[in-house]
Structures are given as C-alpha cells and as structure tokens.
Amino acid sequence: MTSTPYDSPIYxxxxxxxxxxxxxxxxxxxxTWLDIWSALAQAEAESSIIPEKAAREIKEQSSVEKFDMDVIRTEIAKTSHPLMPQIRYLSSIVSPDAARWIHWGATTQDLLDTSLVLQFKQATKLIIKNAEEIQSKLLVKAKKYRNLVMAGRTNTQQAVPITLGYKFAVWADELGRDIKSLKCFYDHDFVGQFGGAAGSIASLGDKGIEVRNRMCELLNLNSPTITWHVARDRFAKLASYNAILAGTIGKIALSIMELQRTEIGELEEGFTLGKISSSTMPQKRNPMICDxxxxxxxxxxxxxxxxxxxxxxxxxxxxxxxxxxxxxxxxFLLLSAALKKLSSVCNTMIVxxxxxKDNLNMTxxxxVSERIMLVLGEKLGRQPAHEVVYEDAQDSFNNHKHLLDVLSEDKRITAVMSKEEIKELLNPQNYIGVCQKEVDDVLRKWSN
Incomplete structure (x- = not known):
C-alpha cells in the first residue's frame, strides 16, 4: 500500500x-553511506590511522545487497537513529578487528551530508541530461520555423510580428543558461563533508584534512576549504538553480497552453485518439500534459x-x-517528471x-502600425505621426475596417506617401526585424 502519489503505482x-x-x-x-565508510577507511589506512587490512575488509563488505533491509527498518524504529543500525549491521558482517574502525572519527552529519551530496550529484546529472534533450529539440524547431511569421504578443495582445522560430530560440537560449549554471555547480560545488563532532576533526589529530581530502577524492567529490556543517549555502544554491530551471520549463509549458487556447489555436501539445480531456465534454482537447x-x-x-x-x-x-x-x-522527482513530459510534448507538438496565418491578419x-508610424515620423516627426496613426488604428478597430483603407483615406498620410507604399509597409512579412538573425545566433551559440 502507498500513501503518497510520489510512490503510487498509478500516479x-x-x-x-x-x-x-x-x-x-x-x-x-x-x-552511498557504505561507499563513504569505505572511502573513509581507505583514506585513514593510507594515513596510517587504521590497519590496511581493516580498510580492505570494510570495502569488501560495503554492498547494500548484503544488508537485510527489514532488519535495518526495525532497528531504525527501535533506535530512533538514522545511522546506527547500518553501522551495527556492517559491523556484524566484518571481523571484530575491522568492525572497531568503521565510522572512525566521523559524526552522523558527515555521513548524511556527504550521502546527500552523492545523491544530488547523481540527480543533477540526470536533470542536465534531460534538459539538454529538450534544448536540442527546441533548437531543431527554431531552425525549422525560423521564417514562419506569426503575431508577437505583449500584455496578452498582439504587438508586432515575430517568427515562430524566434519564440523557440528564446526558450532554447534561456534553457541553455539554466543548463550552464547546473553544469558549473556540478563541476565545482559538490563537496564532501568530514568534520567530526564540531568541525575540527580533532579525533584525527593533525591528519584530519589529509584524510578528508583523500576521502573526497575517492568519492569523486571536491574537497571543502573548511567544514560546512552549518554552511548550507551550496544546497540553497542548488535548490535555487533547480527552481530557476523549473521556472523556464513551466513558462514554456504555460506558453504552449496559452497558444493552444481555442481562440488562438497556433500550437498544440499533441493529440492522439484515446487521449481524454474531460469526463463530460467530449469535444475538449485540453493541454493536459502541460498542465x-x-x-x-x-x-x-x-x-x-x-x-x-x-x-x-x-x-x-x-x-x-x-x-x-x-x-x-x-x-528532483517533480523536476524530472516535468522535464520528461516537456520532452514528450516537444516530440508530439502540433504547429x-x-x-x-489567420491570427497574423486578424487585426x-x-x-504593423508601428512601421507606418516610424516611416511617417521621418516626414512629420515622431509624435505627430504617432497621433495620426493612433487615430486611424482606433478607427480601423472600432469600425472593423482594414487599416490600409483607413490610412489611404487620410490626407495627412496620402500627402506624403502613396497607397502602394502604405500597402508594402503593412505587410507583416516585411517587419520581423532581426528575428531570423537572432535565431541563427542562438543556433550557433548552442551548437555542439
């Protein structure tokens, strides 16, 4: 029986x-605890603190497959301590001469901190891998739709034209920065812990730092400059980087949801027969995965x-x-699921x-009124031109007339430009600025 959706076979x-x-x-x-005990014993043996034979035996027996998990769970309930049952169990399967050296000079937090670091390092490697897969798919889409002109939107309203490839490239570039931050953390900030009772490693005399650094090396972790029992900034930093990545992933999913609105309908997360969006409305094609x-x-x-x-x-x-x-x-669990689902959406997304095209022309x-205003501004001045085009744009909106017709009837405009010039200026295809170049820059920046 399960009690949370995190371990539910269904959810x-x-x-x-x-x-x-x-x-x-x-x-x-x-x-990971066994790996740490093994590495600590080896480091201490190399520093002549414990016998080499004891270190070898501890290493040989440091496999979770040799542990009876039911016994461990029972002992944790009995002792109310997260670590002592494992120490006792490992001690019971090695010789008495080796058992006396297990966990030598360490404190519980040393083991638990270093264990978390090892797990977080494994988890971060998966997160980076999954995020890179999504970025790769977004870059492919950025290239494919580099030239597809669409309505850019600000504050929920159409603004000026962009390209769909530009939108994908913005997502890919942001995701790339998130990945870069996590990679930097992966290389530098996964640091082992060994400080003893209060951080001074007094139990090992003058060999504490030597043992700590060698233990970290054996575990493929970086060595700290000083004990960090009470310095949790690295973990806060890692959590923050994951939260930022979640912001990027969530924003992309939310953007797809917005563009899947019935009234917009430009993107869709993907649909196959059998996918159900509503128990009562058969017509619904909700963005359930993005949700x-x-x-x-x-x-x-x-x-x-x-x-x-x-x-x-x-x-x-x-x-x-x-x-x-x-x-x-x-x-890490929630973020891994979000990444996997977004990767799936990238595979099945419908454009x-x-x-x-319809939405681009719906106004x-x-x-493209900004373009008219700027060209007209060269002749009338920017502010007078803004006021003229503002009046005509509102007339177009309120009376459901094409802006070309309104502008072509405005003598303030026709006095300085022809109808053909106005028509050319109103072509959205001709007003996408540097969207295509920026797509190319993003592709070049993140290409392997």
Missing part, C-alpha cells in the same frame, strides 16, 4: 521518473524555498539539515500554420 509517473526514484531509493541511500508540467514546476519552486530557510543554522551544528532529504528528493493590418 507516480506524474510526479517523478523511475531513474530519479532509483537515486533517492533506500538502497541507493544506504549504498501537469506547470503544476510540478510550481511545487519545485515552493519546495526550494525550504533550502533558503535551512541556511539559518546556529553554533557548530544543529538539526536544521535533517529535513533536506525530504524536500530535495521532492524537488497549426493556418491558424498562425486588419494594425499589427
């Missing part, structure tokens, strides 16, 4: 992916706030960190070019 794929669930599984968590993406991304951002609150830590250690496993797991030429 779990709405809230996570199988790969990410494996990262935050009990078995993987315990395996879930947006919801997940909101939850990621809300959960990320907890990492900022966790920065308020006192003295040399307290238990503020104890909640990080919970909300970080949620962040309704006919609707794009009867007004979408």
């Amino acid at each position: 779990k794929n709405q809230y996570g992916t199988e790969e990410m669930r494996q990262v935050f599984s009990e078995k993987n968590q315990i395996q 879930v993406i947006v919801s997940n991304c909101h939850e990621v951002q809300n959960s990320s706030q907890m990492a900022l609150s966790a920065m308020f830590v006192v003295d040399e250690r307290d238990v503020t960190w104890s909640t990080e496993q919970s909300y970080f797991g949620r962040i 309704h070019e006919d609707r794009i 009867n030429g007004a979408i």
Whole structure:
C-alpha cells in the first residue's frame, strides 16, 4: 500500500521518473553511506590511522545487497537513529578487528551530508541530461520555423510580428543558461563533508584534512576549504538553480497552453485518439500534459524555498539539515517528471500554420502600425505621426475596417506617401526585424 502519489503505482509517473526514484531509493541511500565508510577507511589506512587490512575488509563488505533491509527498518524504529543500525549491521558482517574502525572519527552529519551530496550529484546529472534533450529539440524547431511569421504578443495582445522560430530560440537560449549554471555547480560545488563532532576533526589529530581530502577524492567529490556543517549555502544554491530551471520549463509549458487556447489555436501539445480531456465534454482537447508540467514546476519552486530557510543554522551544528532529504528528493522527482513530459510534448507538438496565418491578419493590418508610424515620423516627426496613426488604428478597430483603407483615406498620410507604399509597409512579412538573425545566433551559440 502507498500513501503518497510520489510512490503510487498509478500516479507516480506524474510526479517523478523511475531513474530519479532509483537515486533517492533506500538502497541507493544506504549504498552511498557504505561507499563513504569505505572511502573513509581507505583514506585513514593510507594515513596510517587504521590497519590496511581493516580498510580492505570494510570495502569488501560495503554492498547494500548484503544488508537485510527489514532488519535495518526495525532497528531504525527501535533506535530512533538514522545511522546506527547500518553501522551495527556492517559491523556484524566484518571481523571484530575491522568492525572497531568503521565510522572512525566521523559524526552522523558527515555521513548524511556527504550521502546527500552523492545523491544530488547523481540527480543533477540526470536533470542536465534531460534538459539538454529538450534544448536540442527546441533548437531543431527554431531552425525549422525560423521564417514562419506569426503575431508577437505583449500584455496578452498582439504587438508586432515575430517568427515562430524566434519564440523557440528564446526558450532554447534561456534553457541553455539554466543548463550552464547546473553544469558549473556540478563541476565545482559538490563537496564532501568530514568534520567530526564540531568541525575540527580533532579525533584525527593533525591528519584530519589529509584524510578528508583523500576521502573526497575517492568519492569523486571536491574537497571543502573548511567544514560546512552549518554552511548550507551550496544546497540553497542548488535548490535555487533547480527552481530557476523549473521556472523556464513551466513558462514554456504555460506558453504552449496559452497558444493552444481555442481562440488562438497556433500550437498544440499533441493529440492522439484515446487521449481524454474531460469526463463530460467530449469535444475538449485540453493541454493536459502541460498542465501537469506547470503544476510540478510550481511545487519545485515552493519546495526550494525550504533550502533558503535551512541556511539559518546556529553554533557548530544543529538539526536544521535533517529535513533536506525530504524536500530535495521532492524537488528532483517533480523536476524530472516535468522535464520528461516537456520532452514528450516537444516530440508530439502540433504547429497549426493556418491558424498562425489567420491570427497574423486578424487585426486588419494594425499589427504593423508601428512601421507606418516610424516611416511617417521621418516626414512629420515622431509624435505627430504617432497621433495620426493612433487615430486611424482606433478607427480601423472600432469600425472593423482594414487599416490600409483607413490610412489611404487620410490626407495627412496620402500627402506624403502613396497607397502602394502604405500597402508594402503593412505587410507583416516585411517587419520581423532581426528575428531570423537572432535565431541563427542562438543556433550557433548552442551548437555542439
């Protein structure tokens, strides 16, 4: 029986992916602890703190497959301690001579922090991979629709023409910056923890830093300059980067939803017979997948706030960190599902070019009124030209007339330009500015 949708056999794929669930599984968590104990023992043996034979034996037995998970769960309930049952179990399957050196000089938080770092590193690698897949698909679409002119919109209203490729390129470029930030974090900020009781590593005398650095090296983690038991800024930074990525992903999904509105109908997340949008309205083709993406991304951002609150830590250690496993797991699970779903949407997305063309012309030429105003401004001055075109544009809107007809009847305009000039200026295809060049710049910037 399951108690949350995150692990429900029915709903779990709405809230996570199988790969990410494996990262935050009990078995993987315990395996990271065993890897840390093994690395710590090896580092201490190399520094002549514990016997080499003990370190080898600890390493040989450090496999979660050798653990009885039912025993571990029972012992955790009995001891109310997250780590002691594993220490006792590992001690029971090695020789007494090796058992005495397990966890030597370490404190519980050293293990739990470093374990989280290892899990977060695995999770971030998946997030980067999934985000790169989406960016690649958006770049393909940017190139494909580089020249397809559509209505650009500001404040929910049509503004001036752009191209659909430009819209995709904006998304791809933003996503690229998010990926770049996470890659930088991946390379530099996954740092191991080994400080002992209060961060001084006093238990190892003058060899503490040497052991800590070697332990981190064996775990393929960066070494800290100083113990960070009470410095949670890296985790807050990671949560923030994930929240920013969720903002980008959620924004893209929301934009697709907006463009799928019945009244717009330019993009569609994809549809096949059998997909149901409503239990009562058979005609509906709701953007159901994008809806879930947006919801997940909101939850990621809300959960990320907890990492900022966790920065308020006192003295040399307290238990503020104890909640990080919970909300970080949620962040990564939800974000992984959002990324996977958006990748699917990119595969199945429908572009309704006919609707794009219809919508581009629905304002009867007004979408290019800025161009008329600027050309007219060269002759009349910018502000007088703005007032003239403003009056004519409102006349066009209020009386459902094409702007060409209104402008062609305005003597203030016909005195300085012909009807043919006006007609050419009102062609949306001729007023897309640098959209195509910017698409090319984005493609060049992110090409492998």
